[in-house]
Amino acid sequence: MKRLFSGAQPTGTLHLGNYIGAIKNWVELQNKYDCIFSIVDLHAITIEYNQKSMREKILDLAKTYIACGIEPDKAKLFIQSQVKQHTELMWILSTVTPLGELNRMTQFKDKAKQHSHNINLGLYSYPVLQAADILVYKAEFVPVGEDQIQHIEITREIARKFNFRFNTDYLPEPKELLSKGARLMGLDGDSKMSKSKNNFIGLDEDEKSIMNKLRGAKTDPARIKRTDSGNPKICNMFAWHKIFSSEEEQNKCSDGCKTAQIGCVDCKKILCANINKIIEPIRLKKQELDKDNDYIIDILKNGAVKCSNIAEETMIGVRDILGFNI
Numbered sequence: 232m233k234r235l236f237s238g239a240q241p242t243g244t245l246h247l248g249n250y251i252g253a254i255k256n257w258v259e260l261q262n263k264y265d266c267i268f269s270i271v272d273l274h275a276i277t278i279e280y281n282q283k284s285m286r287e288k289i290l291d292l293a294k295t296y297i298a299c300g301i302e303p304d305k306a307k308l309f310i311q312s313q314v315k316q317h318t319e320l321m322w323i324l325s326t327v328t329p330l331g332e333l334n335r336m337t338q339f340k341d342k343a344k345q346h347s348h349n350i351n352l353g354l355y356s357y358p359v360l361q362a363a364d365i366l367v368y369k370a371e372f373v374p375v376g377e378d379q380i381q382h383i384e385i386t387r388e389i390a391r392k393f394n395f396r397f398n399t400d401y402l403p404e405p406k407e408l409l410s411k412g413a414r415l416m417g418l419d420g421d422s423k424m425s426k427s428k429n430n431f432i433g434l435d436e437d438e439k440s441i442m443n444k445l446r447g448a449k450t451d452p453a454r455i456k457r458t459d460s461g462n463p464k465i466c467n468m469f470a471w472h473k474i475f476s477s478e479e480e481q482n483k484c485s486d487g488c489k490t491a492q493i494g495c496v497d498c499k500k501i502l503c504a505n506i507n508k509i510i511e512p513i514r515l516k517k518q519e520l521d522k523d524n525d526y527i528i529d530i531l532k533n534g535a536v537k538c539s540n541i542a543e544e545t546m547i548g549v550r551d552i553l554g555f556n557i
């Protein structure tokens with residue numbers, strides 16, 4: 232089976248964007264690929280965080296993966312910091328990574344603005360660690376949301392530089408795998424749904440909470456009264472319908488909006504029911520998993536052993552190529 236790698240940061244509850252852009256895709260792919268899914272705790276410390284809640288957030292993310300349908304018998308699940316080869320390869324790759332490429336990264340520019348009091352080297356070299364995460368497993372594919380495409384491009388560039396510098400083809404250039412809804416906009420309609428912005432629906436929310444958030448979500452700003460006709464093309468909620476609702480429901484909302492036959496609240500109620508159908512089983516399964524931390528810790532430890540073996544095999548070759556083979 233071809234191998235793929237992906238991960239998410241333990242920085243808080245996963246949201247609908249993480250699910251639609253990444254995790255949902257992982258669940259489908261685990262039957263076709265040799266899948267490695269990581270909890271990337273080393274990435275999460277590039278911004279300020281509370282170390283007292285890190286353990287809980289790591290376990291929470293592992294439970295969410297499983298509640299979403301990741302099966303530990305099919306995919307390897309592990310914590311990034313438990314496989315030391317990631318950071319070893321990162322250092323090596325940093326010696327072939329052009330600064331000019333890192334300077335172009337939009338995520339760094341965004342995060343540097345968001346965390347202007349803490350612009351650290353880790354935040355800047357984040358894409359090099361991400362490249363190491365992928366290349367240490369020689370993964371061919373990386374299922375991610377659209378926001379990560381630039382980081383996969385730089386991973387390919389870094390693999391190319393390494394191969395060119397050492398006259399080898401040892402590190403394969405990975406490709407991104409994007410899903411429908413690879414960029415889910417937030418409730419504000421202005422930016423992508425994001426943990427660090429108050430524009431998300433969390434995978435732990437119940438129907439009431441989802442509807443409360445949808446009530447305040449941005450629609451066509453020109454449609455003020457229910458009797459006004461609206462333009463679905465510029466309505467963020469209609470973009471959500473295209474992802475979450477059936478064709479029949481989409482037509483009902485689109486035609487009804489243009490002719491003022493249906494109000495935004497009714498369209499949002501349809502959306503709420505469809506989103507809740509996705510989130511509710513995840514929320515309930517996660518509540519069950521919350522009772523058994525030992526089971527989760529076992530899965531993560533097993534995953535780390537399996538991943539360390541694969542990563543070490545790659546690193547034996549890398550060390551040899553570098554001339555570290557005494």
Ligand code: AQP
Nearest residue numbers: 239240248249252253375376413414415424425426427
């Ligand atoms: N809005 C989104 N639409 C589609 N996919 C998304 N992803 C994130 N947001 C969206 C995808 O989710 C995966 C895991 O992401 P992460 O844990 O690395 O966090 P992130 O990308 O940094 O997510 P956030 O919410 O945007 O976190 P903050 O606010 O802390 O920066 C990735 O595959 C990502 O593409």
